[in-house]
Amino acid sequence: MNLKTKLIGGVIAVAAMIFLFGSVFIVREGEYKVVLKFGEAVRIQDTPGMSFKIPFVESVTSLPKYQMIYDSNPTPILTKDKKPIQVDNYAVWKITDPESFLRTAQTVKSGEERIDAAVYNTVRRKLSEIEYGDIISENPKRGNLNEQITEEVAGLLMRDNYGIEIVDVRIKRTDLPDSNKQSVFKRMISDRQAIAARYLSEGDEESKKVRAKADRSAKELMAEAESKAKMIVAEGEREAARIYNESYGKDPEFYELYRTLESYKTTLHGEPVIMFPIDSPYTSILLGE
Incomplete structure (x- = not known):
């Protein structure tokens, strides 16, 4: 075998290895492998193991299959009674349709931006319908805010076919801006003092009613006892008089x-x-x- 033949064989071997390595890709646990052909998704591989593609024609991109948490930055929102509050929330989400996700959001960061916009709009609208006192007191009349927000955000992203499933949206904290805290706290203290004063007044009034009822019952019992005592004394005097009369007659x-x-x-x-x-x-x- 001459040098030229060996050289050609080496080139073929290297090309074969490049072709082989270029056609193999590994699917790991917790990820999607999306096979693209000229930028278009042609198939999805989500079973862990080794898979193949056409080298130089098809490419592979990875997307997370597991649940992710998007923690939004605190945002200012105005409540129904015009209280400015800072709302801090997070969303649990995952990609369920990689093909739709690549066609719309394309990247995880872009998907989180879509989620952030949907959550912010929903939270702002929901809290603008509720007074601040009902938000912090967990008033049962307004229902479960987290469940309502989760349902609406999930519906919005499903409607726009982002290939995203919203598992849960939670409001972590609703706080007043520092400039408003003291005035609100003072008003809350004043309200609680007014409520306490009303309870004390009602208690005092009820106490007077109980005392008056007890005094009336005591007077009635004393009057009844005195009446019975007079009857007993009168009966004794009559009996004594009878005995005296009998003795005098004898x-x-x-x-x-x-x-x-x-x-x-x-x-x-x-x-x-x-x-x-x-x-x-x-x-x-x-x-x-």
């Missing part, structure tokens, strides 16, 4: 003596000086006659 002389002795106890209480006629029956009994 032995009038003894009863008269008993009444006289009782009168002595009253008359002689405190050892007073009393003058009685000597022939008085009252004196006779005192003298033991």
